[in-house]
Amino acid sequence: MRRSLKSAQLNFSNFWGEVKMAARHFSLLLALLMLYDLIPGNQGVEINPMIIKQVRKLRIRCLNQTGASVEIIDKSVKNRILPTDPEIKCFLYCMFDMFGLIDSQNIMHLEALMEVLPEEIHKTINGLVNSCGTQKGKDGCETAYETVKCYIAVNGKFIWEEIIVLLG
DSSP: OHHHHHHHHHHHHHHHHHHHHHHHHHHHHHHHHHHHHTSOGGGOOOOOHHHHHHHHHHHHHHHHHHTOOHHHHHHHHHHTOOOOOHHHHHHHHHHHHHTTSBOTTOOBOGGGGGGTSOGGGHHHHHHHHHHHSOOOOSSHHHHHHHHHHHHHHHHHHHIIIIIIHHHO
């Protein structure tokens, strides 16, 4: 009896480990799809419309959760200016959190994107991670904002053209 209980506990533990890993991979896949959603259509990238719909649902969820203004986000992306509105800061945090790129201790994990993004941009992501790491703020929203601000300072072209436009 004792042996089968221990075996069941190990199997249950292994099961949850696999579930957590699958959830992380799913989050990274969604982050990748979010990135591709922002690439102009003329670049020949085709994504299943159902997946794009799910990514957009998460965006709407973060907009609703934070009260961030779509108009401010659109203007920000157009003018390449990172707004300082608290709602926008929390929108950034929400999106990073939804895609598993910030953890419960508010540590950024942009390098996790390398598991799902093409090798051609691994060097760019490593450069951002090495230059910025996590720029700590008073909370998750400030941390996400300050870290994105650093990413923009280090490689604004990549951030605006490949990352932030995905969030907007």
